[in-house]
Amino acid sequence: MSYLKEFKSAVARTAKLDLGDFTVNESPMPLDQAVLNAVEETGHIPFKQRAVQSLSVNFGMFHMLAKKFHIPGGIMTLGNVSVNGEMRFPVTPAHFRKMIETGSGEDALGSYHLWTTLPGGVILDHVLPSALAGDGLLDVNEAVPAERYLYGPADELGHGIAYHPMIVGLEFFIASETIDREAMEYLMGEKFPKQYGKS
Template sequence: MTYLKEFKGAVSRTKKLGLGDVTVNETAVVLDQAVLNAIEATGHIPFRQRAVQGLNVNFGMFHMLAKKFHIPGGVLTMGNVAVNGEMRFPVTPAHFRKMVENESGEDALGTYHIWTTLPGGLILDHVLPSILAGDGLLEVDEAVPSERYLYGPADELPHGITYHPMVAGLEFLIASGTVDREAMEYLMGEKFPKQYKG
């Protein structure tokens, strides 16, 4: 099954949970290498620490993509990642439904993976390389910005990596009790981008 088909399934599950109707354009918007490197350069969490701060890192990069660099169409996506067919996070769609029902998202951090889906089914992930490097599955030259993140068509990623989306969109983080609604509205609202100027 292609990534975009799995993503559509995640969108359908998200809608059934009453968490909005998320879409991703099927026409790819390819990001310029200079923009990707600039996004990477704005991250303040050291590469080796990213593996244990997945939400902070990938939400922060998603936020910069949308608010600082004004790249439209990205969708924060939650689910599982496999390396050579081995799932790294033992979660199912029911896991996410329970997080919403029990508002237990904050306690469940680290049980699933979070990344950005870009138009055309491209993946942007600033955390997985840190996880795989820490496990000895990937060699990363930390001095090279493009090695510290993963970017590319989801169905053509290197190292046997496949992404398996289960829910999508910011509303999941609010409904699951992971991020407070007021904080999210501030972060994604019109006032916050001013902090990027100057």
């Protein structure tokens, strides 16, 4: 299944959970390499530590992309990643529903992956290269900013990498009690609904 088809399923699942409605922009809007490198250079977590600080790194980079660099169309995406057909995380769509029902999002950090989906099904991920390098699956020259993140069309990534979106948007973090509502509203400069359906 193509990434955009999986992404549309994640959008529908998110709406069914009353976590927001999203529009899928299928036309790619490539980012300039200088902007990508500038976003990367704003990161404060060392490359080797990123694999174990996925939320801090990829949410932080998403925030910089949206609020400092004003790049439109990025959507925070949560789910799984496979490498050569093997899933790296013990998570399915049902796990995200359970995190919302039980408010266990903070405890479940590390059980899923998160990244930014850009228009056209393009991936921006500042964590996976660190994880793959740590597992000996990828050689990374840490001195080169463009090697410290993954950017490209999801269906054309190398190294046997495939992304599997399951939930999208920021409201999941609040509804699952992963991030405090007031903190999220302060960071993103927008209001979020006070109640979420538990359907």
